[in-house]
Amino acid sequence: xxxxxxxxxxxxxxxxxxxxxxxxxxVFLLIPTITVVVKAFESDGHFSLDRMRALGDDAALRALWHxxxxxxxxxxxxxxxGALLAYLVVTSPQTSLFRRIVTxxxxxxxxxxGVALAFAFLATIGFSGVVTVWSRDHLGLDLYGSGWLFDIPxxxxxxxxxxxxxxxxxxxxxxxxxxxxxREAAVSLGASTYQYWxxxxxxxxxxxxxxxTLLLFANAFAAYATAAALxxxxxxxxxxxxRAALTSEVVLGQAGFGFALAMEMVVVVTIVxxxxxxxVRRTSRWLQ
Amino acid sequence: xxxxxxxxLVPLLAMLDFSTRKIGGGGRTWQAWRxxxxxxxxxHAITISLGLAASTVAVMxxxxxxxxxxxxxxxxxxxxxxxxxxxxxxTIPALVIVVGLxxxxxxxxxxxxxxxxxxxxxxxxxxxxxxxxxxxxxxxxIDVNTLSEAARSLGAGWATTIxxxxxxxxxSGILSAAFISIAIVLGEYTxxxxxxxQNLQVVIVLxxxxxxxxxxxxxxxxxxxxxxxxxxxxLVSRGRRAAxxxxxxxxxxxxxxxVAERS
Numbered sequence: 001x002x003x004x005x006x007x008x009x010x011x012x013x014x015x016x017x018x019x020x021x022x023x024x025x026x027v028f029l030l031i032p033t034i035t036v037v038v039k040a041f042e043s044d045g046h047f048s049l050d051r052m053r054a055l056g057d058d059a060a061l062r063a064l065w066h067x068x069x070x071x072x073x074x075x076x077x078x079x080x081x082g083a084l085l086a087y088l089v090v091t092s093p094q095t096s097l098f099r100r101i102v103t104x105x106x107x108x109x110x111x112x113x114g115v116a117l118a119f120a121f122l123a124t125i126g127f128s129g130v131v132t133v134w135s136r137d138h139l140g141l142d143l144y145g146s147g148w149l150f151d152i153p154x155x156x157x158x159x160x161x162x163x164x165x166x167x168x169x170x171x172x173x174x175x176x177x178x179x180x181x182x183r184e185a186a187v188s189l190g191a192s193t194y195q196y197w198x199x200x201x202x203x204x205x206x207x208x209x210x211x212x213t214l215l216l217f218a219n220a221f222a223a224y225a226t227a228a229a230l231x232x233x234x235x236x237x238x239x240x241x242x243r244a245a246l247t248s249e250v251v252l253g254q255a256g257f258g259f260a261l262a263m264e265m266v267v268v269v270t271i272v273x274x275x276x277x278x279x280v281r282r283t284s285r286w287l288q
Numbered sequence: 289x290x291x292x293x294x295x296x297l298v299p300l301l302a303m304l305d306f307s308t309r310k311i312g313g314g315g316r317t318w319q320a321w322r323x324x325x326x327x328x329x330x331x332h333a334i335t336i337s338l339g340l341a342a343s344t345v346a347v348m349x350x351x352x353x354x355x356x357x358x359x360x361x362x363x364x365x366x367x368x369x370x371x372x373x374x375x376x377x378x379t380i381p382a383l384v385i386v387v388g389l390x391x392x393x394x395x396x397x398x399x400x401x402x403x404x405x406x407x408x409x410x411x412x413x414x415x416x417x418x419x420x421x422x423x424x425x426x427x428x429x430i431d432v433n434t435l436s437e438a439a440r441s442l443g444a445g446w447a448t449t450i451x452x453x454x455x456x457x458x459x460s461g462i463l464s465a466a467f468i469s470i471a472i473v474l475g476e477y478t479x480x481x482x483x484x485x486q487n488l489q490v491v492i493v494l495x496x497x498x499x500x501x502x503x504x505x506x507x508x509x510x511x512x513x514x515x516x517x518x519x520x521x522x523l524v525s526r527g528r529r530a531a532x533x534x535x536x537x538x539x540x541x542x543x544x545x546x547v548a549e550r551s
Contacts, residue, residue, distance in 0.1 A: 014362045018370070021355040025373050028413045032388030033380055039388075085292050104518040105296070112475035112514045115489045116507035119496065120299035123306035123504045130302035161299065164292075222381035225477035229493050239383055246387065246482055262387040266380065273379050 033266075039256055040263035051260040060241065060261065066152055067238040071220035074159040079213040081160070082167020083175075089168065090175045103172075106165035113162050114225030121158050121230070125149060150231050158226055163216050170215055174208035174283060211279030218272045222265060238265060300508070307505035320501035324509060327502065330491055336404050337488035341473040343408035345466045348419050351412065353462065356423055357454050360432045374420035377413050382478045385410065389483065404485040411479075415472050419465035426461020430454075460524070467521045471514045 043050045054060065092099050109117070124131050127144050135141040148154055178201060186196045224239040235241040238261065245258035307320045325331050352374075359367050377385075389410065396406050432454060439449040455462070477489035486494075488510065496503040 011363075011365075015366065017358045018355055018363060018366055021351055021370070022373075024351055025376075025413070025416075027392060028410055029373075029377060029380070029385070031392050032385045035388035035391055036384055081292075088289055088292070100519060100522045104515050104522055107518050108471065108511060108514040109296070112471045113511065114475050115477045115492055116475070116511045117299075119492070119504050119507035120303050120511075122496070122500070124299045124302035128500075130305045131298065161296075164295075222383065224381070224383045225475075225489070228481065229477070229496070232497075242383055242387065243482065258387050262384045266384055269379060269381060 036259050036262045036266065039259035043256070051256050052263070054257055055260055055264055059235070060264075063235060063238045063241040064264065066236050067221055070152060070155045070159060070237060071217045073156050074163045074220050075213050075217035077156075077160055078163025078167050078216050079171075079209065082164040082212075082216075083171050083209060085164060086168045086171045086175055090172060103169065106168045110162050110166035110169055115229040117158055117161050118226050118229035120161070121149065121154070152236060154230065155227060155237065158230060159220050159223070162223075162226070163220060166216060166219060167212055170212045171208065174205055174212075178204065207279045208283040211276050211283060214272050214276040214279065218269045218276070221272070222269055300511070303504050303508040307501045307508060309501075320499075320505040321509075323499070323502040324506060327495075329486075330488075330495065330502065330506060333486055333488045333491035336486065337474050339405055340408050340411060340476075340487060341470045343405055344411040344415060344473050345469050347408060348412045348415055348465070348469055349462065352416070352419055352423060352465070353455065353458075354450055356420070356427060357432065357450050360427060361436055371420070371424075375417045378417045382414060383482075385413070386479045386482045389479075393483065404480070404487060407476075407480055407483070407485055407487070408473075411469075411473050411476060414476065414479075415465075415469040418468040418472065422464035422468060423458065423461045426458035426464075430457045463524065464521055467517050471517055474510055475514065 040051055041047055041049065055064075089099060089102050121129075123129055125143050126132065126149060129144075132143045135143050149157070182200055183196055186200050191199070222239070224243075227237060227240055228243060231240060235244045242258055242261045242265070245261055308316045308318060310317050323330060324334070355370065359370055393406070396409060400406055435453055435457065436449045439453040444453065474488060476487065477493070480487040481490045481493070488506070492503045492506045492510075495506070
């Protein structure tokens with residue numbers, strides 16, 4: 001109302017209380033991000049592609065490939081198993097204690113786990129882990145092997161422990177959006193359970209399912225804490241190579257390599273998330 | 289259901305078993321759990337993380353609540369921008385922020401001194417998406433405009449309107465935002481470890497190299513604390529439906545206009 005009467009001046013004056021917030025985000029979010037982008041294309045103060053070219057190194061390419069591999073496998077595994085678990089959960093009423101406990105536990109494991117998840121698996125199947133010791137004593141089976149827990153297979157297992165819960169959390173709303181009336185309509189037209197899922201349920205859920213899979217991919221790709229706590233030597237995946245670049249630039253002999261790696265991570269995550277956004281828009285057409 | 293139950297419960301039970309067994313012999317000991325308060329380094333780290341959680345919540349609320357209310361009342365044209373900015377940290381991994389943080393933190397430590405508590409500034413950014421969703425859900429549930437017009441027509445100024453009329457009506461959202469922020473800050477490792485400060489998670493990893501049971505006990509404690517926190521939250525906000533699913537889980541039903549995810 002004020003804005004219409006006094007035009008742009010009043011609009012600006014109304015906007016003044018937003019300045020602290022905008023300033024804060026500029027300093028603590030935008031400046032760090034812009035720094036990464038600028039420094040990735042800079043060398044000795046000028047524009048240069050040297051740092052980006054370093055991404056073509058064997059070590060950098062291998063880390064990228066391993067990251068894609070771990071994220072891809074855990075995204076697909078997590079999406080399939082998480083969707084199944086979400087389906088099992090959705091059959092219980094929303095206000096039940098069981099449901100509340102499952103969503104709270106999933107929420108913690110999916111979003112706040114980090115370091116603790118690495119220790120959970122060290123305590124379970126690490127060298128003196130509970131399950132390792134038990135199977136060594138009772139089954140004569142050496143689960144520890146040659147330390148697979150600290151390499152790609154281990155990361156896949158540990159990442160599943162937060163990917164499946166994340167899928168449950170992000171996929172539940174889509175499952176809940178399937179209205180009982182649609183099923184009733186299909187059944188009253190003579191559809192079997194199989195036909196309902198084949199022609200109604202699964203086509204409706206597919207965009208949401210694919211979108212969530214992409215979200216899981218980005219989540220695993222950017223995850224750092226769990227891998228860092230699990231693997232203290234070697235840098236098999238991109239986030240750990242960034243750690244190495246940050247903590248021991250001298251060893252790598254390339255100042256600023258970390259900026260290029262971080263840039264690479266931003267690019268991958270952004271591409272995946274834009275695709276995710278498109279799929280979510282499609283789902284939101286019917287999900288109310 | 290049973291295989292899922294096993295997959296998720298076994299590691300948690302293994303942590304309990306691992307943290308209470310006696311090394312090199314049978315029997316149980318709670319020493320690892322007593323270390324949570326007896327071990328100086330760990331105890332110190334716990335107090336730092338709690339301090340960080342408190343300051344993060346304080347700064348986040350002071351920054352976000354007035355801004356979001358103001359956007360609804362006077363500047364709806366800025367709504368999309370604020371939402372976009374609030375959800376942006378989900379797309380920019382914490383690891384990337386920490387890579388570009390050096391310049392900004394040089395200024396922060398110049399003005400405020402070298403203290404682990406300065407991490408709170410960056411943690412506010414990390415918790416922003418979750419806090420935004422929680423508060424936004426609460427604000428959507430009430431008619432902010434009518435409430436404030438009523439208050440203003442009775443002679444209340446803007447500060448009174450916001451603090452004494454609107455805020456009491458969105459307590460559930462503020463509480464959710466605070467709880468989720470606490471859970472995130474207590475579990476934060478990436479930024480603290482790479483900027484060289486010792487918060488709880490950093491010390492847990494350090495201890496893991498020398499005293500396995502204690503770090504496993506501390507890990508399990510943070511997980512359980514988070515679960516209890518969120519379960520309480522979901523019980524407190526019992527009754528209200530869709531919006532609450534949003535609140536407790538954070539990432540549910542991401543806004544179609546924006547992209548999302550975290551570190």
